[in-house]
Amino acid sequence: MLDPMLPEIFQITRVVKETYDTFTLEMRPSAQRHTFPFEAGQFNMLYVYGVGEIPISISGDPGHTERLTHTTRTVGTVTKAMQALRAGDTLGVRGPFGTAWPVDTARTHDVVLVAGGIGLAPLRPALYQILNRRDEYGKIVLLYGTRSPEDILFRKELEQWRARFDLEIHVTVDYAGDVWHGNVGVVTRLIPKAPFDPAHTVAMICGPEVMMRFAAAELLKRGLSADCIYVSMERNMKCAVGFCGHCQFGPVFVCRDGPVFPFARVQPWINRWEI
């Protein structure tokens, strides 16, 4: 990357409406590069012409470098403008930035993925990679908590994965409504009963900060060491390369040193107010 502040132009090839307020964009890499290699857990800065730029984690399969996939929720000015984009439209892309989920070091171990809400999107690339080399891992467990049944992300894929016998998926919702017969309550409640061997497990957590804090606490209670628990942190970001200062979290820059951290690295800070 010659100038890390300069976006490249990517064309949208497909827009998928996931839920009422989430959507997935598939893009073709810029003419200069043809492919977009990245690691599971990394993010890009996406720019909507004339509106602004925001960091979003990559949600696609790292094995498919011919396309770039992002899934996001419509929450602010930029994501609202992004939601209006259609196939053929273009976006500015800078990246990929940041650290990756420990997919390689997790080999031979059981893997627990704990996702909260849109936090499932940044974890999906790790799950793709693990499933591509399924025989190299022990038990695989996905614990996913979301607001309501209508908020369940990647529903079809979850159903396909659920049909596999080598992958355990538990979904829980905060508000069940009339038709939901599954778990109700916060995702951390699923951790005590989840089938994995705490002595040989790597956990990857992505969701709201408070959820990650409690999920990590539950995993520690089950006997996982803080070095085997990974979290993906979120902070305001303007540059993604350690220059703007916005993403500081105690001694680290989330863009440069994260977003994926071993829990041990953020543990001293995550329980203090307003870090």
Added chain:
Amino acid sequence: MDEHAFVLERQHFRHLLAALQERGYQTIGPTVREGAIVYDVIESDTDLPVGWGDIQDEGSYQLMQRAEAALFGYTLSPQSWKRFLHPPDVRLWQAHRTDGTFSITPAADEIPRCAFIGVRACELHAIAILDRVFLDGAFVDPIYQRRRAHTFIVAVNCGQASGTCFCASMQTGPAVDSGFDLALTEVIDAERHYFVVNVGTEGGAEVLNALPHREASAEEIAAAAQIVAATAEQMGRSLETANLKATLYNRSEDPLWDEVAERCLTCGNCTLVCPTCFCTTVTDVTDLSGAVAERRRQWDSCFTMEFSYIHGGSVRYTPKARYRQWMTHKLASWIDQFGVSGCVGCGRCITWCPVGIDITDMARRLQTADQPLGEAR
């Protein structure tokens, strides 16, 4: 001080500016404007603050007339050299919309070659710290890099410290030690007014050779050394840096933060005058037709609510969290991030705080609170 030094007489000082200008440099140095000494373009030695000094204390800054006609008789400008290397507002790129898509062109703004005249020891250290931030990491900031590469530095040793100076504590001054092309010490005695010159680079030697100068005598070198040594004794403030990082980390939830927050206006003055505070934000704008968009990068401050905003609200929504972030970053987490403290002891944040909050006083109180039980509190 280097034993091999030269003498430039006061009446020849204008040749230094001329020689730099002949070499294509825009000469930037101290000049009196609106009741302060600021760094701006200077054409000749008459633009310098001849005979002016400054009095600085917490929340207060005042110019004063000195008895002698020193060119560098003041301590520090409110603004640091940061604004020339890391501009307060700079265009990053422009985008042009055509046929339903757009293209991006990097900003091709012309960058002036600048010669900084009168850079203090603490300010040289501040520039070295910005080098670590923008040049020494995994990514390089091309804007800073291009400006920095074109800079000629004439450092000037301090002949006096102000009431808010504590460079001696931070080991960043008052003696200029490295990072300059030429370093001067201004000497004024009963008969003479001259500069003792040390050469830092080949470029510096080349410029010096274009000026009327001669070898300095042992007495002249000693006189210059004596001036800097006397300045070291005048520090208006001090800061104990041993274990300071641990103290700030340990005391992150100390009630002292509530106290300082009662005074802090979260105005961000301290971050603007700080020679190392580097945080920025970006602004995306379009022209009225929507055909051209651009992104600008502007200085930002960790004292604003927007700084830490993520969906749902600001992470640091109380003034105490924002003051703590600034001070902890400056004196503690900076060391983890860049291997050095982010503070050079220039004292600007103390002088320019409208309510006179003193970072050295705050550090001292936290250090006292951090003493193990049984020791003085």
